[in-house]
Amino acid sequence: MNAETPAPTTGPGTRERIVRATSRLLQRQGFEGTGIKQISREAQATLGSVYHFFPGGKQELAAEAIRHGDQEFADLLREGLGSTDDPALAITACTRLLGEALRESDWQDGCPITTTALETVGRAPVIEQAVAEAFAHWRAVVEEKLHGAGLPLADARDLAATVINTLEGAELAAQIARSEEPLHVAGRHLARLVDTYRPGR
Amino acid sequence: MNAETPAPTTGPGTRERIVRATSRLLQRQGFEGTGIKQISREAQATLGSVYHFFPGGKQELAAEAIRHGDQEFADLLREGLGSTDDPALAITACTRLLGEALRESDWQDGCPITTTALETVGRAPVIEQAVAEAFAHWRAVVEEKLHGAGLPLADARDLAATVINTLEGAELAAQIARSEEPLHVAGRHLARLVDTYRPGR
Numbered sequence: 001m002n003a004e005t006p007a008p009t010t011g012p013g014t015r016e017r018i019v020r021a022t023s024r025l026l027q028r029q030g031f032e033g034t035g036i037k038q039i040s041r042e043a044q045a046t047l048g049s050v051y052h053f054f055p056g057g058k059q060e061l062a063a064e065a066i067r068h069g070d071q072e073f074a075d076l077l078r079e080g081l082g083s084t085d086d087p088a089l090a091i092t093a094c095t096r097l098l099g100e101a102l103r104e105s106d107w108q109d110g111c112p113i114t115t116t117a118l119e120t121v122g123r124a125p126v127i128e129q130a131v132a133e134a135f136a137h138w139r140a141v142v143e144e145k146l147h148g149a150g151l152p153l154a155d156a157r158d159l160a161a162t163v164i165n166t167l168e169g170a171e172l173a174a175q176i177a178r179s180e181e182p183l184h185v186a187g188r189h190l191a192r193l194v195d196t197y198r199p200g201r
Numbered sequence: 202m203n204a205e206t207p208a209p210t211t212g213p214g215t216r217e218r219i220v221r222a223t224s225r226l227l228q229r230q231g232f233e234g235t236g237i238k239q240i241s242r243e244a245q246a247t248l249g250s251v252y253h254f255f256p257g258g259k260q261e262l263a264a265e266a267i268r269h270g271d272q273e274f275a276d277l278l279r280e281g282l283g284s285t286d287d288p289a290l291a292i293t294a295c296t297r298l299l300g301e302a303l304r305e306s307d308w309q310d311g312c313p314i315t316t317t318a319l320e321t322v323g324r325a326p327v328i329e330q331a332v333a334e335a336f337a338h339w340r341a342v343v344e345e346k347l348h349g350a351g352l353p354l355a356d357a358r359d360l361a362a363t364v365i366n367t368l369e370g371a372e373l374a375a376q377i378a379r380s381e382e383p384l385h386v387a388g389r390h391l392a393r394l395v396d397t398y399r400p401g402r
Contacts, residue, residue, distance in 0.1 A: 122308065132377050162371070
């Protein structure tokens with residue numbers, strides 16, 4: 001966004017700007033460290049318009065931002081998984097895309113929802129539900145690819161869970177190390193694991 | 202701690218109580234959501250004694266709490282890994298112990314350092330260094346077990362990274378699902394992966 005041509009503080013794009021700004025702030029600093037005022041500033045929206053669109057305040061806003069992050073990460077997964085028919089190579093394509101996106105953000109933009117999820121375990125049902133739905137969605141995207149590639153459904157389902165969980169952990173490790181290496185290693189291992197489940201191998 | 206016999210607010214145990222209280226609070230609510238006053242209350246220590254032991258304030262305290270969490274998780278890993286000679290079964294023993302500990306804490310006490318790590322990426326060098334050292338320590342514990350069980354050093358090193366990263370992700374998933382299942386699935390998959398690297402298999 002160009003500082004010389006500020007976006008209008010009302011109008012059809014405002015709600016989306018608020019959600020995007022919240023998503024980015026939650027990703028970088030978490031739920032506790034993010035205030036409504038900062039969201040309003042970053043989104044170039046008035047405090048009044050933030051409360052107009054999200055009368056439930058920060059929890060409602062965070063849940064919506066998590067749904068936004070859910071779609072963003074699902075898009076990345078679909079791009080990686082769709083790049084090849086081979087299910088094992090498709091997983092490594094996801095780890096490559098994730099590593100590139102992390103590097104481009106100078107290791108700041110990790111999983112858009114993990115920090116908020118961890119900060120609110122057992123304390124914010126609206127947020128917890130959005131988090132659970134996001135993880136279920138991502139697992140479903142991977143499961144569909146693996147099952148579509150011929151893996152039995154039960155194996156595809158279990159593997160999809162471990163693929164998502166390993167990507168989460170490796171993404172954090174990559175941020176800490178400021179290096180794509182943990183994601184590349186995870187990609188190799190997940191591909192190897194998936195191969196052990198493929199018929200005829 | 203018994204409310205009828207409050208602990209002294211000074212003396213040899215005070216520093217340790219402050220570190221333990223900080224560790225638990227960071228684990229449950231993260232760095233941003235935890236204040237020095239709450240730490241002092243939970244530790245039954247005066248604010249003055251908190252600053253006496255940690256003149257660097259919350260960042261210094263968080264770094265020390267992370268080193269405490271580092272040891273706690275390393276102890277759990279050693280207990281699991283030491284329970285059997287078989288390196289694959291040793292990994293599943295770790296996932297079982299983790300699941301039990303999570304369930305006992307009503308899914309609250311996940312990784313003692315992940316939330317703080319995510320909240321402070323690129324913004325708190327003292328904390329980031331403690332986080333990096335903790336992850337390196339945990340990987341070294343797993344690497345030692347795998348290499349000691351006959352896996353080539355390079356394989357043991359890479360696998361140790363993925364084991365820790367997958368445990369991290371599966372632990373988060375278990376907290377979200379309020380179920381040990383993601384950890385059990387991770388344990389089966391990691392054991393299967395480790396087995397593919399064992400000589401003669």
